Amino acid sequence: MEAYKRVALARKKTRPTGQDFINNIFTDFIELHGDRYFGDDPAVITGIGYLLDMPVTIIAQERGKNTKSRIKRNFGSSHPEGYRKALRQMHLAEKFNRPIVCFIDTSGAFCGIGAEERGQGHAIAQNLMEMMSLKVPVISIIIGEGGSGGALALGVADEVWMLENAIYSVISPEGCASILWKDPSKTKEAANCLKLTAQDLLELEVIDEIISENHRDFKNVYRELKLNLYKRFRKSQILSPEILTQTRYNRFRKFGALDITK
């Protein structure tokens, strides 16, 4: 399938959002709000719940389902508070030895005056650094759009999974076409060049697993995720924190170490 078709599917308004994944995979979910510095960012939902019999911390970017909720959720584009709230929950997960699941679905971190004023770059940078050394297992799943740094800020995980029709990109194809070729009509071409589909990214080893989907019915997706997450976390439970963080470090350390000429 052409890359741009995936982009359209990943952004489709009827596609399930973070909240749907929470509702369908976990039980007894309790949402926990706020970053304790400035406010609560509705573009990120955080909380704890059961994955079968296992308590886990859940962090999900939420883009909203209708006009009203999309405005409330800022279309899934977080302010720095969203990332700081996520980090607060990750540290709590570490304290209480709970695995962490992140659902990524954002067109990018929000670009605005308030976001810059309150350190959008700083918030993302801190997450990258802190996630690298979390002593509990972390799995990130890209369920829709994985927009650049705003997605990576929840994506430093032991394994990164991706739904079949999700995308993950350093820049939106629109942005790439207009910056590089000064021609927004070349969006489709840009989508191809950026290698942003799950298949491309599996080949580049940026992701570890593709979750196949029937994009009209997500029941199987939820079931598969529930089982895979449970199995994966059970396996990680026997690993020491040192091995866990070393493996995570190596996972990201490998990018670019091999294919550059010396």
Next chain:
Amino acid sequence: MISKGLFKKPKNELEDHHWVKRQSDPAIPSELCRSCPSCKQLSFTSDLDNNFHICPKCGYHFRINGRQRLNMIIDPGSFTEHHQNLISTNRLEFPGYEEKLEQATLFSHENEGVITGIGKIGGYDVALFVMEVTFMMGSMGQVVGEKITLLFEYATEHHLPVIGFTVSGGARMQEGLLALMQMAKTSGGVKRHSDAGLLYIAVLTDPTTGGVTASFAMEADITLAEPEALIAFAGPRVIEQTIRQRLPKGFQRAEFLLEKGFVDGIVPRNLQKDTLIRLLSLHSIPKGGDDHGSL
């Protein structure tokens, strides 16, 4: 006065051309003066060279390349460069990327967008990285990420502080997600260095944006900035397009970040070396049982 017939008249057009060309080639450097983008005043290039490339009239900091910066900071003759031969490949087969790399190499006389190595500042051993604005705007691809990570790993292993000068347009889109992954990779390097109890000072220079701001530029123990440097996650143009309104004057400049609490101090270029030496000195008390002495 030249008497008639002393010089032969040119026989053909080519000779004539040669004559004209030589005449118009005076022994004066083409760039004797530079005009300041801020106050529009002219300054002699030689004056600027002797004044850290700061406008003597208004204090504007001209953009300088990595080698110039290196020479201002490091003790003369003490620098050993690391991995200067790493060059990028076009793994994604992104159209036009090879040509861009070639042009950037010719233009900047560097192999990639960052210079890394070890040296001394005021006698203190440091690991140093200086990003190169003339190489594709210091954008971060795999080589930039690799060199910076290698530097932090080296510094961790050898118990050295890291001093880094950032200037970057962000992640290099021609390397796609592999460029984005460098943000995580470098952050991992910084984190390990930090967990080892070692000092990292970042000096943010104009412009530091995008994926570099959202990774190692904002992860230092002490973050300094050059006056009026643009420091942003999203650049001003992107924000104006998103929110469709003009941005206030001074938005995202170093002084703004100081006011908002995101940098520790603003240090003009002529005081940077001195400031770094003082900071290195304040962090150089040996720890108990650590026989590595400085830091």
